[in-house]
Every structure is written in C-alpha cells, then in structure tokens.
Amino acid sequence: MPAAHRFEQLGAQAARLAEVDLKSMLQADPARAGDFAVRAGPLYASFARQGYDRAALDILFDQLAAVDGPGRLRALFAGETVNPTEARPALHTALRGDLTHETVARDAHAQAQATRSRMRGLIAALAASDVTDIVSVGIGGSDLGPRLAVDALSAPTPDRFRVHFLSNVDGAAAQRTLAGLDPARTAVLLISKSFGTQETLLNGAILRQWLGDDERLYAITANAERAASTFAIAPDRILPMWDWVGGRYSLWSAVGLPIALAIGADRFDELLAGAAEMDAHVLDAAPRDNLAAWHALTAIWNTNARGLATQAVMPYDERLKLLPNYLQQLVMESLGKSVKLDGSPVGVQTVPVWWGGVGTDSQHSFFQALHQGTQIVPVDFIGVARGDDPYRENHAALLSNLLGQAEALANGQASADPHRAYPGNRPSTMILLDSLTPRSLGALLALYEHSVYLQALVWGINPFDQFGVELGKQVANRLLPAVHGEAVADDVVTRALLAELVKLKPAK
C-alpha cells in the first residue's frame, strides 16, 4: 500500500476516535494501563494516556512493518549507508557497543575503543596536574550532549574538575566563562567535528590567547589537519571523531571527554553501557514490546493522525533541566525535513516543534496553556523514582506533582463555570527512570535517538543530514563586511537594519 494511503488510514482512525476521550477509553479498556506500557532496562514507559486505542495501534504498527522497521534498524547497526545524501553510515551505536558482526561496524567499534583508552590516558595526566577547571568550547552537537550529561550526572560538588561550557559566538559568553578562572590551572577542549564552525574557531582563538600556553589546549575533531594548522595543537593532544558519527549523536565519542572529566572514565563507560543496553533492546525486542517503536509511533500518531504541531518534554528532575535543549537539536535537526530520500515532497507533516522545561517550575509558567489553552500539546513526562538528595519530603512532592499533572491533563474536571472547567483529554507519555545514573541517562538518550530514526523511516526522510542550517551561515558570512561598515548589503531590509544599528549604537 502506498505511504499516502497509510497516512489516510491513520487520519480515519483519528476521526473515528475524535469524540472519544481518554477517560472513557480507559474506562472501557482499563487493561490499557498495563498493556500500553513497556519496560526496558532502567526505564518504564506508559503510553496509556495517548489518544489511540487497540485498533488504531494495529494501523500504527502496520506503518512500521511497511517500512521494514526491524530490518532498517539492523542496517543502521551494521553500518549501511543510512545517510545517503552524505553517502555515510551513522554508527553512533558502535561507539558504545558491539552488536553486529559486520566489518564496518566492527572497525568503528575498535576505533572507538582505542580512542577511549587515549581518553583515559588524558584524564589521568590532567588529574595528576594542577588543573582544576576545564573549559569545553563547542556548539550544537559538540556542546549540548556533554553539557546535559555533565549537569545531570555531576556530584553536587565537583569530584575533581569543574567543567565549564562555552558555545555562543557572543563575546559576553567568553567573558563570563573566563571571569574567575586562572589560565594556569585551566585546560581547554576545542570540540568541533568539522573544525570549521565560526563560533568554536572565534572562541577557540580567545581561549588560546587567554591560556598563553599550548600545553593545556586539546582538540576533539574529525579534521585533525585543521586543528593542527590553525591552533598548532600537537597530535597527542588531538582526539579523533569520524564522519560516521553525526554531531548530534556524538556525545558517546571523544566529544564526551568533558563528561568523562566531570564524572570519571568508569562512569562515562557506564553511560555508554546504558545506551548499549537500550540498543540491544531496540534491536532485539519485537515491535509490540519495543520501547523505541512505541515512542516513535506515538509521535507519528500525534503528528499525522491528530495534526498536533508541538511536542513538550517535561523532566521532573532538576538535574535533567537541559534535556529539552538537547532534544530540540536531536529531534528537530534530525527530523526537520520536507523531502524524502528521493527528493520528492514528504506530503505529510514531519517534526513538530519540540519545547519544554523542568517540573515543577514549568507548572508555574506555561502549564496554564497546557490545561486550558486551545492548542493540544502532547507531553513526554520524565520522572525519576529515587531521589539522591537528602530532602525526602521534596522528592515525594516532586513525584506527586509529576503524577498529578499527567492525571489532571488527561482527566480534566467539569465545572458549571467555564472559566474553571478543565477539558482534559490531553495526551501524555510517562517515562520513569529507576534513578538518575549514567546507565539510565544513557538508556534514555539512546531511546530518543532510536525513536527519531524510526520516525524518519515512516516519513521516508534522512535524519542524519542538516543542510537546513547552512544557508543562514552563508548569508551571515557574506554580511560580515557590511557589519564592519566596509560593504553595502544587497538586501533592502538588511540595509535598512544595518543603518539603524549604526544609529542605535551609543557613542562610548
């Protein structure tokens, strides 16, 4: 059956269920609470509050079968060219496990292992030195994953190194990062797959000058030549990346060095092991027992059957507050496409806008709109069973808020006063972690990676390229002389704005 017909079938299911609300679906079929849930390693996820029923789920799982989900997962792990527009495999799974006997994946895994032993050597050398602070310079995939994992997994007071991140090209970011740091006790990591990223090159130049000494300057890159030529970094201080690892899938590689410095090499290995455990689950579990399949098909349901334009992610754990930022890149850079692999239009909606914030803070800002606004926003709630802080009453309150919000969104509450009525019927997925550890975080992030891959299969798009980010960079580069006042911009609006910038700039 052509893809267009499959999406029409989904639309018909949504139309059939349009007048049925979650509360009555659960009343009619209370076994959903147990049946619409999947456990995988340290994670448990409940999809019981999504607006599909068993018949609609059958159609959804048919979608995955129609695009050979299991076969295409094997192709990903085996190192087949799953990124055809750049003629590359995407072997992030080989960075953390050894799940295929194919030569390409085996070689990738061996290179990753060799690099991890070099990382251990570097960490040991830095630990034996006077260095107390690490500045990690990178942006996008060379920043968001390490930043999230360091924030999520660091002890309340640093074990050995204080790790700082510098990404924005705004000089204020460099100024703030460096304030209070001592160059003699700081090591700098320049992380850039391409070593051609403007932000990282400019900030790298600032940091190199500030350090005044190349000894504590390191690079993690797939372009060692450029790191050596532009920053004179010696080969023993350059760790490799490879073109078979996408930037937003790279925290498992040497890009994760800030993580390993912050939490130790053993715990970094546990993060990889947690991801590998999820990889094994996703590869081996039948579609109906497969957490990534459920998660991906839920996204397809909300986007294509229900036409929902945004998706929120709400971690109820302060340590996961950067998860929405990380997922915005992983999901939206991967799935923000409108053409299929063959260049033809997808013909249906692809990625919704991903956004979110930490609970409970978000309850006091935008949850009003989730409960009573006109837009239906599906939510991924993320909770952690065991808290690690000493404040047990706070953790109980946190969990009751997590459960309470999801329940209130689903069930609503009638009132004679329309201002005080809660319509309910607002869908959410609940993802629970046993505790926040390297293992569970690794599993959670790998789950999202695989969900993204499966969504891309259903839409027929390439989740591993990101040509959309290039044009803006090119135009910005062209405009640099005009910003310096050395050229005139071609575009009439840009020209007017540049003139206003000159007028607005206060004289010193």
Ligand SMILES: O=P(O)(O)OC[C@H]1O[C@H](O)[C@H](O)[C@@H](O)[C@@H]1O
């Ligand atoms: O690691 P780099 O080559 O410096 O790239 C950093 C980031 O910038 C690019 O523009 C892409 O949008 C990202 O996918 C990438 O992670």
